[in-house]
Amino acid sequence: MLFPLNFWDISLWLAVTAMILLTTAELIPASDSQKTFFLSKKKLEKAALTMGILFLMTTVLRIFDII
Numbered sequence: 001m002l003f004p005l006n007f008w009d010i011s012l013w014l015a016v017t018a019m020i021l022l023t024t025a026e027l028i029p030a031s032d033s034q035k036t037f038f039l040s041k042k043k044l045e046k047a048a049l050t051m052g053i054l055f056l057m058t059t060v061l062r063i064f065d066i067i
Contacts (some may be wrong), residue, residue, distance in 0.1 A: 005055035007058065014052075015055045
Protein backbone atom coordinates (compact mmCIF):
# COMPACT_ATOMS: atom_id res chain seq x y z
CA MET A 1 0.00 0.00 0.00
CA LEU A 2 1.37 3.39 -0.99
CA PHE A 3 1.45 6.38 1.32
CA PRO A 4 -1.21 8.80 -0.06
CA LEU A 5 0.88 11.94 0.54
CA ASN A 6 4.09 12.63 -1.28
CA PHE A 7 6.94 14.87 -0.19
CA TRP A 8 5.52 17.94 -1.99
CA ASP A 9 2.17 17.59 -0.17
CA ILE A 10 3.83 17.37 3.24
CA SER A 11 6.03 20.38 2.50
CA LEU A 12 3.03 22.42 1.39
CA TRP A 13 1.05 21.38 4.47
CA LEU A 14 3.93 22.45 6.74
CA ALA A 15 4.19 25.85 5.03
CA VAL A 16 0.46 26.57 5.29
CA THR A 17 0.31 25.42 8.90
CA ALA A 18 3.26 27.61 9.85
CA MET A 19 1.67 30.66 8.22
CA ILE A 20 -1.67 30.06 9.96
CA LEU A 21 -0.02 29.61 13.36
CA LEU A 22 2.15 32.69 12.96
CA THR A 23 -0.79 34.81 11.82
CA THR A 24 -2.86 33.62 14.78
CA ALA A 25 -0.02 34.36 17.19
CA GLU A 26 0.32 37.89 15.83
CA LEU A 27 -3.40 38.59 16.12
CA ILE A 28 -3.56 37.62 19.79
CA PRO A 29 -3.39 40.68 22.03
CA ALA A 30 -0.07 40.95 23.84
CA SER A 31 -1.41 42.32 27.11
CA ASP A 32 -2.36 39.91 29.88
CA SER A 33 -5.35 42.01 30.89
CA GLN A 34 -7.34 40.72 27.93
CA LYS A 35 -7.71 37.02 28.76
CA THR A 36 -10.38 36.31 26.14
CA PHE A 37 -8.14 33.98 24.15
CA PHE A 38 -7.18 30.65 25.74
CA LEU A 39 -4.00 29.93 23.78
CA SER A 40 -0.61 31.23 24.78
CA LYS A 41 1.12 33.53 22.31
CA LYS A 42 4.52 32.03 23.12
CA LYS A 43 3.30 28.50 22.47
CA LEU A 44 1.82 29.50 19.12
CA GLU A 45 5.04 31.26 18.12
CA LYS A 46 7.10 28.19 19.07
CA ALA A 47 4.78 25.91 17.11
CA ALA A 48 4.95 28.22 14.08
CA LEU A 49 8.75 28.33 14.32
CA THR A 50 8.90 24.54 14.52
CA MET A 51 6.65 24.13 11.49
CA GLY A 52 8.68 26.73 9.59
CA ILE A 53 11.94 24.94 10.35
CA LEU A 54 10.44 21.62 9.26
CA PHE A 55 9.26 23.26 6.03
CA LEU A 56 12.74 24.64 5.38
CA MET A 57 14.23 21.21 6.02
CA THR A 58 11.88 19.60 3.49
CA THR A 59 12.73 22.35 1.01
CA VAL A 60 16.47 21.72 1.44
CA LEU A 61 15.90 17.99 0.98
CA ARG A 62 13.97 18.64 -2.23
CA ILE A 63 16.78 20.88 -3.52
CA PHE A 64 19.37 18.17 -2.80
CA ASP A 65 17.12 15.66 -4.57
CA ILE A 66 16.99 17.90 -7.65
CA ILE A 67 20.76 18.43 -7.67
